[in-house]
Amino acid sequence: MSTTSNLNTVAKTKILNGGPLPTVIAGPCSAESEEQMLQTARELKKDHRVSIFRAGIWKPRTRPGMFEGVGTVGLEWLQTVKQETGLLTTVEVANTQHVEEALKYGVDILWVGARTTVNPFSVQEIADALRGTDIPVMVKNPVNPDIQLWLGALERLNQAGITDLALIHRGFSTPSNKPYRNHPKWQTIQEIRSLAPGIPLLCDPSHIAGRRDLLETVSQQALRLGADGLMIETHINPDVALSDASQQVTPSGLDKLLTVLDLESERVAQPEQLQDLRSLIDKLDHELLNVLFLRADVSKRIGEYKRANALDIYQSGRWQQLIENRLKAAGDIGLDEEFVRAIFDAIHGFSLGIQNEVFANPAVATRVSQE
Numbered sequence: 506m507s508t509t510s511n512l513n514t515v516a517k518t519k520i521l522n523g524g525p526l527p528t529v530i531a532g533p534c535s536a537e538s539e540e541q542m543l544q545t546a547r548e549l550k551k552d553h554r555v556s557i558f559r560a561g562i563w564k565p566r567t568r569p570g571m572f573e574g575v576g577t578v579g580l581e582w583l584q585t586v587k588q589e590t591g592l593l594t595t596v597e598v599a600n601t602q603h604v605e606e607a608l609k610y611g612v613d614i615l616w617v618g619a620r621t622t623v624n625p626f627s628v629q630e631i632a633d634a635l636r637g638t639d640i641p642v643m644v645k646n647p648v649n650p651d652i653q654l655w656l657g658a659l660e661r662l663n664q665a666g667i668t669d670l671a672l673i674h675r676g677f678s679t680p681s682n683k684p685y686r687n688h689p690k691w692q693t694i695q696e697i698r699s700l701a702p703g704i705p706l707l708c709d710p711s712h713i714a715g716r717r718d719l720l721e722t723v724s725q726q727a728l729r730l731g732a733d734g735l736m737i738e739t740h741i742n743p744d745v746a747l748s749d750a751s752q753q754v755t756p757s758g759l760d761k762l763l764t765v766l767d768l769e770s771e772r773v774a775q776p777e778q779l780q781d782l783r784s785l786i787d788k789l790d791h792e793l794l795n796v797l798f799l800r801a802d803v804s805k806r807i808g809e810y811k812r813a814n815a816l817d818i819y820q821s822g823r824w825q826q827l828i829e830n831r832l833k834a835a836g837d838i839g840l841d842e843e844f845v846r847a848i849f850d851a852i853h854g855f856s857l858g859i860q861n862e863v864f865a866n867p868a869v870a871t872r873v874s875q876e
């Protein structure tokens with residue numbers, strides 16, 4: 506069962522930029538060299554929409570032997586980035602040593618990665634190492650879609666005295682992630698918002714998309730759902746990046762993306778009042794009802810055809826094909842599979858009922874279709 510979290514948080518977070526625009530966090534997946542960090546940061550600094558520079562210093566990799574990050578020297582480069590550009594800096598921490606090093610080098614904001622959020626022992630270790638600091642911490646969702654685990658990580662940090670907290674949605678590993686690298690499961694995001702009210706929620710389109718061409722769609726959807734910010738991996742030369750090359754963009758690619766997204770109007774276009782949102786729901790529900798009515802009418806006409814041609818009402822091949830196609834389409838836009846299956850089961854059941862009625866009483870059915 507889900508329980509709402511009673512978190513003690515600050516009103517003005519350092520993570521949000523304080524203005525009407527969503528926070529943009531950008532920077533390489535991994536720190537690779539001082540030159541790569543500085544070149545990327547200098548370009549990003551020219552973009553007034555970017556306020557926080559990110560870089561992975563310690564990289565949790567799936568298999569040993571992959572590039573595992575440069576370690577502490579990367580924190581020195583990050584310090585130079587901060588001194589030269591004035592951008593706030595953020596790194597991922599996964600244990601006590603990471604926390605201590607990051608604090609020593611004056612990193613402004615920390616984040617807990619998805620592979621760490623899954624483990625309460627690790628999160629508790631980080632929380633204990635942070636006790637008495639009150640540095641802002643962002644918590645990515647756990648790899649698996651477990652909201653309570655995500656919430657639990659926030660609570661552990663909060664109980665250690667961290668009050669400047671934020672959530673980062675980076676998508677979930679599900680049996681079928683396609684076309685994403687990590688499935689966005691947007692409805693889960695709505696859920697965490699209601700369970701942790703007041704906690705800023707940012708989106709990491711890079712890890713959801715896994716590829717550049719999907720970044721715009723994912724970012725747009727996140728902003729429409731009211732995301733408070735975006736974390737987008739940005740590299741001066743993504744194609745030679747030592748990690749996650751296919752999902753990183755150049756600073757000019759980021760500039761284009763942010764311009765297409767039109768952050769300002771996306772936010773301004775957000776209806777803020779409950780009444781506006783309810784009107785929107787009313788309008789959408791009426792559209793849904795109209796579509797259901799039209800579908801029922803088509804089903805009735807198919808029923809008449811089946812009756813005239815002595816065909817079975819239930820068509821298992823067509824139904825299997827239809828449901829598979831609808832579930833795939835739903836997955837592609839991030840709608841929950843179970844939810845969509847339940848809806849289509851109900852629609853199909855209703856459709857069979859209409860056609861049964863046509864078979865049992867054709868005159869009544871014809872009359873209904875003329876109304």
Ligand SMILES: O=C(O)C(=O)C[C@]1(C(=O)O)C=C[C@@H](O)C=C1
Pocket residue numbers: 804807808818819820821823824827852853856857
């Ligand atoms: O395609 C048909 O034969 C229909 O009658 C439509 C429909 C449906 O409502 O989707 C209804 C019954 C069949 O079992 C399959 C599909």
